[in-house]
Amino acid sequence: MTIFLLMLAAVALDWLLGEPRRWHPLAGFGRLAAWLERRFYAPDRWRGALAVAVLLLPMTWLAVTLAELPGTFGAAFSMAFSIWALYFALGHKSLHDHVRPIAAALRRGDEAAARAATARIVSRDAESLEIAPSAVESTLENGSDGVFGALFWFLAAGAPGAILYRLANTLDATWGYKTPRYLEFGWAAANLDDMLNIVPARLTALTYALLGFTRQALACWREQAPAWDSPNAGPVMAAGAGALGVRLGGPARYQGEWHERPPLGQGEPPEAADIERALALVRHGVWLWLGVIGVGAGCLWWLGIDTAAHAPDWTGLLNFIRENLLA
Numbered sequence: 001m002t003i004f005l006l007m008l009a010a011v012a013l014d015w016l017l018g019e020p021r022r023w024h025p026l027a028g029f030g031r032l033a034a035w036l037e038r039r040f041y042a043p044d045r046w047r048g049a050l051a052v053a054v055l056l057l058p059m060t061w062l063a064v065t066l067a068e069l070p071g072t073f074g075a076a077f078s079m080a081f082s083i084w085a086l087y088f089a090l091g092h093k094s095l096h097d098h099v100r101p102i103a104a105a106l107r108r109g110d111e112a113a114a115r116a117a118t119a120r121i122v123s124r125d126a127e128s129l130e131i132a133p134s135a136v137e138s139t140l141e142n143g144s145d146g147v148f149g150a151l152f153w154f155l156a157a158g159a160p161g162a163i164l165y166r167l168a169n170t171l172d173a174t175w176g177y178k179t180p181r182y183l184e185f186g187w188a189a190a191n192l193d194d195m196l197n198i199v200p201a202r203l204t205a206l207t208y209a210l211l212g213f214t215r216q217a218l219a220c221w222r223e224q225a226p227a228w229d230s231p232n233a234g235p236v237m238a239a240g241a242g243a244l245g246v247r248l249g250g251p252a253r254y255q256g257e258w259h260e261r262p263p264l265g266q267g268e269p270p271e272a273a274d275i276e277r278a279l280a281l282v283r284h285g286v287w288l289w290l291g292v293i294g295v296g297a298g299c300l301w302w303l304g305i306d307t308a309a310h311a312p313d314w315t316g317l318l319n320f321i322r323e324n325l326l327a
Contacts (some may be wrong), residue, residue: 001154002079002297003141003154003158003293003297004290004294004296004297005099005152005159006079006083006086006087006153006154006220006294007154007290007293008290008294009156010083010084010085010086010087011086011092011286011290012037013083013087014086014090014092014093015092015093016092017087017093018045018093018097019091019094020099024271024321025088026088026166026170028054028266029059029071029170030170030174031060032055033055033170033171033172033174033175033211034052034174036040036046036054037051037185038056038195038252040054041185043180043181043184043185045183045184045185045187045188047185048145048175048184048186048187048188048189049188050185050237051098051185051187051188051272052168052171052188053142054248055167055171056164056167056168056171057105057257058207058282059087059162059163059164059167059177060164060167061258062165062228063159063160063163064160064166065311066078066081066159067081067082067158067159067160069086069196070100071229072092074084074187081159082154082158082159082242082251085154085159085160085162085163086150086151086154086159087152088139088162088163088164088166089143089153089154089162089163090144090146090147090150090151091145091147091150092134092146092147092282092286094146095142095143095147095279095282096245096279096283098117098120098121099121099135099138099275099278099279099309100275100276100279101114101117102111102114102117102132102137103209103272103273103275103276104129104133105117106131106271106272106275107272108288111131115127115129115131115234118134118135118138120146121135122137122138123177123254124253124254125253125254126192126224128253129252129253130269132269132270132272132274132275133246133248133250133269133270134248134252135270135275135278136240136241136270136274136275136278137237137243137248137278139159139275140208140236140238140240140241140278140281140282140314141237141277143204143208143236143240143278143281143282143285144197144200144201144204144205144232144233144236145168145169145197146280147283147284147285147286147314148200148203148204148289149165149196149197149199149200149204150151150162150166150203151286152165152167152199152200152203153165153196153200155287160174162318164196164306165196166214168192168193168196169193169196171192171193172186172189172190172192173190174186174189175189175190176189176190176193181196184287194230194231194232197232197317198232201233201235201236202232202235202296204236204239204285205217205221205225205235205236205239205240206239206279207238207288207289208239208240208243208285209221209239209242209243210226210288211243211284211285211288211317212240212243212245212280212281213242213243213244213245214240214243216243216245216266217238217239217241217242217243218239219242219243219263220238220239220242220266221238221239221242222267223237224238224262224263224264225239225264227262228264229261230251231244234264237249238264238265240265240278240281241264241266241315242264242265242266243263243281244265244267244270244274244277244278245265245266245267246265246266246267246268246269246270247263247264247265247266247269247270248264248265248266248270249261249262249265
């Protein structure tokens, strides 16, 4: 029951406060990654893997320590830290804050403002992108990366899991491009993010399917996702497009080069109203997850099953590392 209450508190905190406007931990982490890249870069996979380890291992170690403090005060602090960690990892409210201005600008006919707002959340060239389809694609994909992935890893591994996931996702967004500069150096960051998203991406796709045109979404996932170049974005966006009954994909220009992307979904290309429908799909998915987790936690509590006994033993892991790997 405790893990559910911590998740509920973090989701509520995220929705009330949104993304910090100043002193965001991810902004500081991004500057640290840029500093390390300037001093450590080489077009080499092992150099990139070492850079990922240098950034992630100390952060994860600190999170493990803070999540397992002993004593009454330590336990209270660890619970507060866990809420903060999931709040920091979540991008639920910020997704709405970034995407809603696009729909609002389209509704009032201000294409320039809508294009500028869309360019801030996608990596495609601004002057050539299709505004509503790009916004819907970004909403569906970021729903997986910035919302459901964080919830999954918090449920699976507590605060350390959520922090590791969010930092790995940030490194993928920084180094995980298939460009000449990052093809080798960013290989480890991209593949770590892919591995961490294997399960949550498919749970996200299933969530989208359950909350929309279910049979169509499952068919699009099965038939269209394998053709997409990302093993995790494909299921998420195919199922999401099918659930909404819109068509996504098609040609897109990145850094001056056109890429032909397979079609996803079924129906007409999205319009301004479909952006809000995509946001609603993510929002309702969060309540569905919390409902399922809450019912499950309540049943375990009623049956007298101590879920804490089955949680990751971070203190034991730290002791094992100290005694066997750092001795």
